[in-house]
Amino acid sequence: MNKHLFPCKQVIVLSKLKHPHLVTLIGAFSEGWSLVYEYLPNGSLHDHLFHKRNSPPLTWKARTRIAAKISSALLFLHTSRSEKIIHGDLKPKNILLDSEFNCKIGDFGIYRLVPEETARCPSFRRKIERIGAFPYMDPEIERTSDLTFKSDVYSFGIIVLQLLAGRFPHGIVKEVRQAVSCEKLASILDTSAGEWPTFVARRLVDLGLQCCELNSCDRPELTPTMVMELEWLHTAEERPVPSFFLCPILQEIMHDPQVAADGFTYEGKALRGWLASGRETSPMTNLKLTHLHLTPNHALRHAIQDWLCQT
Numbered sequence: 001m002n003k004h005l006f007p008c009k010q011v012i013v014l015s016k017l018k019h020p021h022l023v024t025l026i027g028a029f030s031e032g033w034s035l036v037y038e039y040l041p042n043g044s045l046h047d048h049l050f051h052k053r054n055s056p057p058l059t060w061k062a063r064t065r066i067a068a069k070i071s072s073a074l075l076f077l078h079t080s081r082s083e084k085i086i087h088g089d090l091k092p093k094n095i096l097l098d099s100e101f102n103c104k105i106g107d108f109g110i111y112r113l114v115p116e117e118t119a120r121c122p123s124f125r126r127k128i129e130r131i132g133a134f135p136y137m138d139p140e141i142e143r144t145s146d147l148t149f150k151s152d153v154y155s156f157g158i159i160v161l162q163l164l165a166g167r168f169p170h171g172i173v174k175e176v177r178q179a180v181s182c183e184k185l186a187s188i189l190d191t192s193a194g195e196w197p198t199f200v201a202r203r204l205v206d207l208g209l210q211c212c213e214l215n216s217c218d219r220p221e222l223t224p225t226m227v228m229e230l231e232w233l234h235t236a237e238e239r240p241v242p243s244f245f246l247c248p249i250l251q252e253i254m255h256d257p258q259v260a261a262d263g264f265t266y267e268g269k270a271l272r273g274w275l276a277s278g279r280e281t282s283p284m285t286n287l288k289l290t291h292l293h294l295t296p297n298h299a300l301r302h303a304i305q306d307w308l309c310q311t
Contacts, residue, residue: 017080021073023096023106037106041099045159046092049166057192058101061234063163064200066103068230070095070156073105075222078149088147090155091136092162135169140216150216157211157219164204166190173212180205199252200233228308229253245304249274249283254304257297261289265297 015025024038042048045066047055058066070090077085087108094107136158138151161172165188179188185205189196207226213219220226247254247267256268262282266274271294274283281288 017077017085019073019076021069021102021104022076022108023104040096040104042097042101044093045095045097045103048097049092049162050168057166057190058163060193060196060200062101063193064204064230064234066095067160067163067204068227068234069103070105070159071222071227071230074152074156075224075227077108078152078222084149086147086149087152087155089134089136090152090159091134092159095159138216139214148216149222150219153211153219153222154216156222157208160204160208160211164189164196164201164208166192173209176205177209180209202250202252203229203233225305225308228305229255232308242307244300245307254300257300257304258294259297260294261291262287265300268294268296 017025023040025036026038027036043053043055047053048058051057074087074090077087085108087105089107090105094105096104096106098104136155138147138154140154141147141151158169158172161176162169165172165176167175167188167190176188179185185198185201189201207220207230210218210220241253244265245253247257247270248264249270250267252267254265254267257265258268258271259265260271260282262285264282264284266283271283275292280292
């Protein structure tokens, strides 16, 4: 990697990236490799989560909307046609808010382009190793030194948990997992955000913890469907969910609808948990199931995705 040419390439790539939730690159100075971005008057997400500079607390709707916009911007970076980009340093200080509290991601791209020859470069690996202990950094980097798209997913997961809990990142995954296992989800929610709707908090916790799995292959992919679902969450109270989209066990919108022997459709994870506990009866009728096989309900899954797309 030619370190004198690489920043120029970054500037060219970054200047072509246009997305409503990425900070606009205005210019660059060769001295010190400085980049100049647009000014956003409401500071950073970090300021508002931790009440810096007398920043007012963000409501749960604003926080959920911010999670959706971050996911949208990351999906754009990861799937950009010209040159796919890993952010690599996603954190609340790099998420800025405009005058209407719309969020935009900044500080992306500096040396984190995906091309293989760059990723294999020793100097690139050394930079990653130096920031590997950072609380938003993918813990897998300590072992592999490889920055991947799933590294951004991990950072996103930490931020989602912070949006919920309003706490610093150190130890937040363990803390939230413990609260969930003890069925004390409310104990970790940031009350300054207002009264969180239970199904919104549960879905964000579930997503945040999935994104923070230590093994990157266990983390979800960033997909348009995930982005659309997050977009839907902050308008959920304004748009009632059709009852047949809800899992009878969890009473939450289904992502993996599965038909059981009783003819009812359930969220796959919920029903497998029901059966794994030794039960052989229907959660709906309490009658013994004729078999324990599950059948994917593709028609309902597509209907739910189409409905989410209409948000």
